[in-house]
Amino acid sequence: MEFLNFSHNTALVIASIVVAIVAGFTGLTLSKDLSKQSVLRRKASIAMSAVALGGGIWSMHFVAMLGIQMPVLFYYDAAITLASALLAILIVGTALLLLHFRERTPFTLSAAGALVGCGILAMHYIGMAGLQLCRAVYTPLGILLAVVSAVVLCIAAFWIAYGRRTNRNILLGTLCFGAAVSAVHFAAMAGTNFVATPTQQEFGPAMSNETLAMGVILSSFVIFGAFLWMGVTFFAPTGVEAVQHPIAAQTSNESETAFNPTPATVRIPCDQNGVTKLIAPEQVAFVQAEGHYTNVFTKDAKYFCGWSITKAITRLEAAGFIRTHRSYLINPAQVNDFERLKDTGICRFAAPHLPPVPVSRSHLKGVRDVLGL
Structure with a gap:
C-alpha cells in the first residue's frame, strides 16, 4: 500500500x-x-x-x-x-x-x-x-x-x-x-x-x-x-453590576436616559397611612406577590405597593433584582445567607423580622449564580 x-x-x-x-x-x-x-x-x-x-x-x-x-x-x-x-x-x-x-x-x-x-x-x-x-x-x-x-x-x-x-x-x-x-x-x-x-x-x-x-x-x-x-455586549454591566456601578451603567445607556430610567432613578411607590412613599430599590430586601399587588419588605418595615409582581420584575430587574419563585423577587445585595434544600433553597436576610424567601427548583441555578455559589 x-x-x-x-x-x-x-x-x-x-x-x-x-x-x-x-x-x-x-x-x-x-x-x-x-x-x-x-x-x-x-x-x-x-x-x-x-x-x-x-x-x-x-x-x-x-x-x-x-x-x-x-x-x-x-x-x-x-x-x-x-x-x-x-x-x-x-x-x-x-x-x-x-x-x-x-x-x-x-x-x-x-x-x-x-x-x-x-x-x-x-x-x-x-x-x-x-x-x-x-x-x-x-x-x-x-x-x-x-x-x-x-x-x-x-x-x-x-x-x-x-x-x-x-x-x-x-x-x-x-x-x-x-x-x-x-x-x-x-x-x-x-x-x-x-x-x-x-x-x-x-x-x-x-x-x-x-x-x-x-x-x-x-x-x-x-x-x-x-x-x-x-x-459587543459581553462586558456590558448587568444586574448587580449595574447597581454597584450606576454611573458606568448610565454612561453606557446615555442615549436612552430620557426614556428609560436608570437603576439609580427608579423608585418603588408604596402606600403608608394614605401617603405614597417612594422607596429606593437598594433599601428593599424582597418583593412578594399579594394577589394583583405586591408587598415590599425593607429592613425596617413592610409596605403595600400597587405594582403587580410582573410590573415589579420589569422595573426592578435592571436594578439587579432576581426572581426566586413565581411570587418572590429579591435584592441579592440584601441576602445574608442561602440554604440549599435538595432541589430548592431558602434565602435569608440580616434583619430579624424579615421572613425567609423560598427559591423554587426552576430558579435555583440562577439564584446560585448571582450569589456566586
Missing part, C-alpha cells in the same frame, strides 16, 4: 484554529444566564448555541481540510459531509440540554464534556469518510491521541465555563474548547495516511474543494456574525 505525500497550508491551519475559538466563545456566551429566561427562550438559546458550537466544529475541520495539499485530485461526498455537520450539532445540543435542564453536578458537567468530545470525534471521522478518490488510513496511536484530547479538553472546558458563569470563566472555557477541536483534528491527522482509490463510492453527489469552500465561507460568516453580535 503506497501512501500519498501531503502537506498543510499554514494560513488555513491558523484560520481553522481561529474559527474554533470564535465558535466556542459564541456558543458559550449564547448559553449564558439562561436560568433567567422562560423555558421557550431557553430552548431557543440552546439551539443557537448548539449550531454555533457544532457548526464551529464542522467549519474548523473543513477549513483545515481545505488546506490539505495532495498529489491527486479528490472530492467529498456531499451527503456524508452534511451528515457530519448535523451530527455534531445534535450531540452538542444534547449536552447543552443536559446542562441547562438538569441539576448541574460534577457528573453532569463531566458527562456533557465527554458527550461534546464524542461529537467532535464523530464529526471528524464521519467527515473523513466522505473523501472520494482517496481514503484515510488511521493508526491506533493517532486515534488514541484524538480520543484523549477530545474528552479531557472538553470536560475541562465545561468544568471551567459552567463551574461559575463569569466572563473570565467563559473566556477560559472558550480557549479549552478551541484547543479541544483543534487538538482532535491535528492529533488525528498526525496519525493519518492517505491512499488513492480508483473509484468513487457514490453515497451522495460529489462535491469539489471549490464547492466545499463556499459552504465553509457561509458557515464561518454566520459564526463570526454571531461572534460580533455577542461580543
